[in-house]
Amino acid sequence: MDHFHTKLGEQVNSFTKQAGEIDKWDRALIQQRDRALQLHDTTTRLQQGATAINTELELILQHQDEMHNALTVLEKKVENEARQFADRPSDRQQAYALVESLDKELSETKDLLSDTVDRLNKQRHTESAKDSEQAALAQMVSVLDVHLNAFLWLEQQSNQLEEALGQVDALATDQQALQRMRPFDDPMR
Known part of the structure; x- marks a missing residue:
């Protein structure tokens, strides 16, 4: 077991x-x-x-x-x-040409102002001590006169630019109005 x-x-x-x-x-x-x-x-x-x-x-x-x-x-x-x-050149191309022209004129004005300031600085250094007060005043008047002329010129250019942009806007508005007046043209035409 x-x-x-x-x-x-x-x-x-x-x-x-x-x-x-x-x-x-x-x-x-x-x-x-x-x-x-x-x-x-x-x-x-x-x-x-x-x-x-x-x-x-x-x-x-x-x-x-x-x-x-x-x-x-x-x-x-x-x-x-x-x-x-x-x-016909496009409105945009005309605006660019105008802006380039204004830029060139502004650059020339800047160069003119720089030359004038340089000449005034040279004159100031060559003046005698006795005439320095009158020369400084004359120099300031001359610089201010140049600045005034530059600002007047800038204002004139700005007005011309605004007028040109207004014409561009008017042309664009006229073009849009013509597009709205015309029925949809066949795109293949």
């Missing part, structure tokens, strides 16, 4: 050991199943996201094609209008 009891104990130990290994395998299988389910869910969500992105991309491409077609029509219309006024 001891022998039977010993064999039964060995078999119980062996069964317990095998049950433990089966339990480990079962837990590993459950973990792997859970991971597989998570991967499946993630894959499904990613596929849905990719489908949504593809749909949005197709919509964007469709809008891009529509925009391209509209821009092509507008470019042709602008080219046609540009050909009509090819011999």
Whole structure:
């Protein structure tokens, strides 16, 4: 009976050991199943996201094609209008030319003022101590006179510029009014 009891104990130990290994395998299988389910869910969500992105991309491409077609029509219309006024400089070009002219004249005036101040400074150094007060006053009057002339000239140029810009605005307003009065032209014309 001891022998039977010993064999039964060995078999119980062996069964317990095998049950433990089966339990480990079962837990590993459950973990792997859970991971597989998570991967499946993630894959499904990613596929849905990719489908949504593809749909949005197709919509964007469709809008891009529509925009391209509209821009092509507008470019042709602008080219046609540009050909009509090819011999006449644009209002913007005229304004730039006027500004460049004013800039050049201002630069020349600045150079003139600098030369005048330099001459006055040289005269001041060459004068005798006795005449220094009168010379300083004369120099100040001369500098102020030059400044006054420069400011008058600047005011005159500013008025001319305002007048030119007013003309440009008037031309732009007239052009816009003409555009509003005309029915929409065929863009291919």
